Amino acid sequence: MAESWVNSAERIGADLHLELSGPGGRRAALTRALREAVRGGRLVPGTRLPPYRSLAADLGVARNTVADAYAELVAEGWLTARQGSGTRVAAGVTPPHGRQRAGAASGAPARVPKKAPRARGPRHDLRQGTPDASSFPRAAWLASARRALQQAPNEAFGPGDPAGRAELREALAEYLARARGVRTEPGRIVICSGFAHALRLLFPQVLRGPLAVESYGLGFHRQLLADASVRTVPLPLDEDGALVGELGRERAVLLTPAHQFPTGGPLHAERRAAVVDWARARGGVILEDDYDGEFRYDRKPVGALQGLDPERVIHIGSVSKSLSPALRLGWMVLPERFVDPVLETKGEREAWASALDQLTLADFIGSGSYDRHVRRMRQRYRGRRDRLVATLAARAPHVEVTGIAAGLHAVLRLPPGTERSAVKAAVWQGVALDGLAEFRHPGAAMSAPDGLVVGYATPAEHAYGAALDALCDVLPPG
Numbered sequence: 001m002a003e004s005w006v007n008s009a010e011r012i013g014a015d016l017h018l019e020l021s022g023p024g025g026r027r028a029a030l031t032r033a034l035r036e037a038v039r040g041g042r043l044v045p046g047t048r049l050p051p052y053r054s055l056a057a058d059l060g061v062a063r064n065t066v067a068d069a070y071a072e073l074v075a076e077g078w079l080t081a082r083q084g085s086g087t088r089v090a091a092g093v094t095p096p097h098g099r100q101r102a103g104a105a106s107g108a109p110a111r112v113p114k115k116a117p118r119a120r121g122p123r124h125d126l127r128q129g130t131p132d133a134s135s136f137p138r139a140a141w142l143a144s145a146r147r148a149l150q151q152a153p154n155e156a157f158g159p160g161d162p163a164g165r166a167e168l169r170e171a172l173a174e175y176l177a178r179a180r181g182v183r184t185e186p187g188r189i190v191i192c193s194g195f196a197h198a199l200r201l202l203f204p205q206v207l208r209g210p211l212a213v214e215s216y217g218l219g220f221h222r223q224l225l226a227d228a229s230v231r232t233v234p235l236p237l238d239e240d241g242a243l244v245g246e247l248g249r250e251r252a253v254l255l256t257p258a259h260q261f262p263t264g265g266p267l268h269a270e271r272r273a274a275v276v277d278w279a280r281a282r283g284g285v286i287l288e289d290d291y292d293g294e295f296r297y298d299r300k301p302v303g304a305l306q307g308l309d310p311e312r313v314i315h316i317g318s319v320s321k322s323l324s325p326a327l328r329l330g331w332m333v334l335p336e337r338f339v340d341p342v343l344e345t346k347g348e349r350e351a352w353a354s355a356l357d358q359l360t361l362a363d364f365i366g367s368g369s370y371d372r373h374v375r376r377m378r379q380r381y382r383g384r385r386d387r388l389v390a391t392l393a394a395r396a397p398h399v400e401v402t403g404i405a406a407g408l409h410a411v412l413r414l415p416p417g418t419e420r421s422a423v424k425a426a427v428w429q430g431v432a433l434d435g436l437a438e439f440r441h442p443g444a445a446m447s448a449p450d451g452l453v454v455g456y457a458t459p460a461e462h463a464y465g466a467a468l469d470a471l472c473d474v475l476p477p478g
């Protein structure tokens with residue numbers, strides 16, 4: 001009968017299940033099981049194996065049986081044994097998904113290149129969407145994570161409240177009121193994994209379509225709504241934002257009031273007031289996507305639309321632009337009547353955002369690290385934006401740069417009919433960016449200006465100059 005053993009993490013640092021079965025004695029079975037664990041990648045290079053005695057005791061075999069099995073695998077090259085550091089999986093044996101050479105299958109370890117190949121991205125990444133990953137505040141985040149872990153009550157390690165951790169909701173209520181002019185209290189905030197998750201929670205369980213959206217926006221969000229059978233109705237835009245006076249029979253509208261995505265302007269004050277009046281008159285609701293509200297440069301801060309009427313606006317934000325989209329942490333500030341329906345949709349437990357990450361973010365905000373990071377990044381991005389504007393003024397004065405007062409991207413207006421060829425040229429030159437057409441609602445009736453959406457946050461600091469040079473090379477001649 002097969003015997004199995006599950007080792008404890010303290011002994012070798014990784015959980016491993018071994019089955020002793022098959023022909024031959026116990027020594028042969030153990031040798032085979034260990035060899036398979038290494039070859040299959042369950043025991044990765046460098047992993048320390050348990051001492052003879054403890055493995056022998058766990059498996060109910062003689063100490064010598066373990067010693068012999070280890071010795072055989074050392075001789076085959078799968079393991080290494082060194083005085084003082086015990087027996088370890090040899091460096092360079094086949095990784096979990098590595099290709100095996102012919103010799104490996106017959107027992108000899110296959111060697112792999114020292115450096116695993118990395119996915120090759122574009123040479124110059126000027127796509128909108130992600131902040132400068134090299135500026136992630138690792139030390140401050142780690143300090144918050146450490147404090148959060150040390151101070152977390154035991155109940156934090158149990159099933160989570162679907163509303164999210166109270167510590168984070170309290171920190172956010174204070175921060176959003178102070179920095180964005182949001183009117184709320186922690187009971188109105190529901191933690192989610194970001195804007196996309198918020199849309200998934202709202203539609204179709206809490207809100208129904210059709211949903212009015214801006215004629216230019218993120219296709220990913222439109223698709224997500226379409227997948228939820230929500231019809232989106234495009235609202236035309238001009239330099240003052242969405243023409244909210246053209247709202248029709250819809251009961252909900254999705255806007256990016258602080259910084260229209262991607263064209264870049266704020267929603268004019270009169271339109272902000274008008275859309276709130278519309279929502280009040282129709283019993284409608286406004287979804288406010290505050291995706292980069294912290295990053296404003298030249299103009300007066302544009303506060304959250306939610307501040308005008310907390311009962312008519314669902315304010316949604318996340319750390320995707322301010323810290324990293326990899327964290328998957330966001331929030332919804334809800335009118336009272338939507339809190340319970342959203343929580344019901346979420347289910348009895350928080351299944352999306354890790355409680356420890358939430359506690360870390362709460363500490364990060366509470367300790368002032370979030371404000372410091374945003375201020376630092378605001379300065380850095382402003383510098384990049386200025387460099388972009390100056391470079392284009394010098395090398396492509398016929399290209400107008402718009403949408404630059406805020407955010408992490410700009411829109412370069414191109415001469416009519418040149419967008420497609422510029423996008424093509426960018427692909428050839430290894431410059432990743434998008435044309436404006438990429439963001440256009442398929443049903444949009446307004447004119448379709450030619451333009452490029454250029455994200456200036458993504459390249460690391462040292463790579464930015466070269467990215468700007470490459471950008472100039474793909475622009476149509478004046």
Ligand SMILES: Cc1ncc(COP(=O)(O)O)c(C=O)c1O
Pocket residue numbers: 129193194195196197218256261289291317318319320321325330
């Ligand atoms: C228009 C817009 N809204 C919202 C977001 C944030 O999305 P999420 O919070 O799902 O990462 C982004 C991307 O960062 C965006 O471009």
